[in-house]
Amino acid sequence: MKYPRSSDTIYDVAIIGAGFSGVAVAYHLARRAAQHSQSLSCLVFEPRERIGAGVAYQTQSSAHILNVPAGRMSVDESDPQSFLRWLINNGHAYSENDFVPRPLYQAYLSEIFNELKNDSPDFSLEVIAEHASALEHDESAYEVKNAAGASHRARNVILAVGNSPASGEADIDSSLKSPWDQSAIDSCASDSKVAVIGSGLSAVDTILALEAASFKGHYTLISRRGLLPQPHGTHGHIETTTQTAADLVSARPTIAEMLHEFRGAIEQGVAWRDLIDALRPSTQKIWNRLPSRSKRSFIRHLRPFWDSHRHRVPVESLSVLLDLKQNGRLTSIKGRVLSHAKSSAGVTLTVQTRGRASTTRFDSVFDCRGLWTDLRASRCSLLDSIIRSGTAHYDELALGLRTDKNGKLLSAKGTPLAIYTLGSLRRGELWETTAVREIRTQARLIAESILPEQQPQRKVGNS
Ligand SMILES: Cc1cc2nc3c(=O)[nH]c(=O)nc-3n(C[C@H](O)[C@H](O)[C@H](O)COP(=O)(O)OP(=O)(O)OC[C@H]3O[C@@H](n4cnc5c(N)ncnc54)[C@H](O)[C@@H]3O)c2cc1C
Structure with a gap:
């Protein structure tokens, strides 16, 4: 681990949190920097001992297995075999449909991250084992502060803080035990x-x-x-189901109408797992166009049913x-x-x-009540600081923060800031945003936004 530079340094990017989201963003930034021959300096804040662990992959118990087969857990959608290759190269004989122990996934993420440090002389990645407690802004950069008030500066900040407050800020009452302990x-x-x-x-x-x-x-x-x-289980005729789902989405139904269509499709023999899976690419679109009233009603009445069938x-x-x-x-x-x-x-x-x-x-x-349903109840000092300063704003349901399509936080006037987020903090706006498949795409989009395609220079002068 390199020691962070002096306090005068302004990093290009500060990544707060190194669970799956933080690792995925670092990975996509490094790839993008290499593809476009650009230099980039990143500072990562992560108080946990193990990179890539986060909440989901911190377990050291092999009884805890991934809920998604190995062939669908690559950090990079353009290289879907990456996790499987890592498993085989490291002597773990799994195939793409196997559900692998979660500690192996953390080891994969940690190795990817460590390799980034040596990837290219133009890409630097430093880790600071600290909890970020506040975020401020001066004319030239953002200042990420720890609890003692020491700060590090960066031009772009990525909030990859995930599912729960970091260790040291446990939200759980001490008489109740944590499932992750x-x-x-x-x-x-x-x-x-x-x-x-x-x-x-x-x-x-x-x-x-x-x-x-x-x-x-x-x-x-x-x-x-x-x-x-x-449980995961058998699938039916995925092409027919995909068409049924596409018809459903284009008809722009209300939730009640959609449920009615769902029941009808199932009665006609469509497998419910296929229906849910076929809806997944459109879930964010459907969620986005629902009025707030319907979203609230879905969360109150249907969410437990959705969660138990979707996850x-x-x-x-x-x-x-x-x-x-x-x-x-x-x-x-x-x-x-x-x-x-x-x-x-x-x-x-x-x-x-x-x-x-x-x-x-x-x-x-x-x-084991799971994710926050109201971000206002979270006791995360970092989120608290950016909300109180008026920098960031809750989405309409206060499930997460207001962002643009690339995950940039929006100011009160709707102007995109150089602070990004991904994963669960985008739940209010996207709903389907907490699994590897969605987060890795968000990580790539953030990298593309921070390192945009460089326009070829126009020739100046006489021709
Ligand atoms: C038990 C469980 C199993 C899952 N299994 C799967 C699966 O099999 N497949 C799948 O696709 N998805 C799965 N998921 C979904 C999971 O949410 C994502 O895969 C992913 O792990 C989310 O990662 P994250 O980095 O966004 O959040 P987290 O895992 O919560 O990581 C956030 C990190 O940020 C750090 N942090 C937080 N606040 C601060 C701060 N202020 N300063 C510095 N650091 C901070 C924390 O220490 C933590 O390391 C599972 C989720 C859970 C809970």
Whole structure:
């Protein structure tokens, strides 16, 4: 790791966060700089020890596997075999349809990042193991500050801060355990009573990690709708489905009309997985043209159903949960957690089910409620600083920030700034924006915006 230059240095780019998004942006900037023979200096802020880990790939448990097959996880859409090649070159015998342990994906991202440092003399990449706490601007550059007030300057800033506040700013109440904390998993006594709030991907992860740690106790899964993620599975006639989806999109229906069409298509034999997958290239377009009222209503009423069908898990992961249910070790409750309280004997949860509240004691409770649904509730000091200074603005649903099509934040007057974001902070505007497939495209667009095609110089003089 190189040591950052003096405080007078103005970097071309500061990347805040080096989970998947930060690595993908660094990768695309390096490629673009090399293609156009341009020089570029980047400074990356990342307090976590491991580059590429972020929230999703920080796990060190091989029980946690990717939800997407290896052949679709390349950092570069123009080189789709990149991850698979890395696996094979490193002695991991997987094929493109395999679901690979997530720690291997972090190792792939980390190696890509490290190689960028030696890629070209014109591209420099420095890492500072710090948490960025504030962002300010003077006449010539942005100043990224840490908690102690020390600052580094850059002409462009990329907010690649992802799904949750960085370590040190945990938003989770201390009586609830984090699904991503291996010591929380290890601290559960083998025959204890565990509650899991939420029943999505992180709930599945928590249970898989506990099972891998030889937990033999009981799980209570609490979620409003009691929906588990659907498994990946067989597909039908993708061409017919793509046409059905294209017809749906061009007809510009309301959500209710779309649901009606969906049901009709499924009744006629179209596979629901194909329908959802065929919609994916158009999801952002559909979302974009919905009125805010419909977006809010979708989030309130349909989101759990959308999430459980759209964000699917490998069959093997789900069958662990179904077996536990069958063996009486897992109970699923449809309900709302009203409150929780720590006691010497564990944590008590008050849960409302069918209008009645009841209180139960658990030895441990894991908070698996997933992504923010309201950015205003986040306790991220960096986001707070740019919102309070009036630099950035929430999108209309406050799921993320207002951006232009390249991910540039917009000022109050709608002027694009030299601050970019990608991934979950664009959820309000794009909805479908949290997976590798969408983020890598956003990373490429950011690189193209920072390093635009250079126009050939026009000849001046007599001719
Ligand atoms: C459990 C899980 C599994 C997933 N599996 C898949 C999958 O199989 N396939 C797929 O396509 N997608 C998957 N996803 C989606 C996932 O969101 C993306 O793949 C991707 O990891 C998002 O990366 P990110 O860098 O945007 O965010 P994050 O992973 O959240 O990383 C953000 C990084 O920014 C750093 N940071 C935050 N704030 C600051 C700050 N102020 N200063 C400095 N650094 C900061 C954090 O430390 C962190 O390292 C999964 C998501 C989760 C949660």
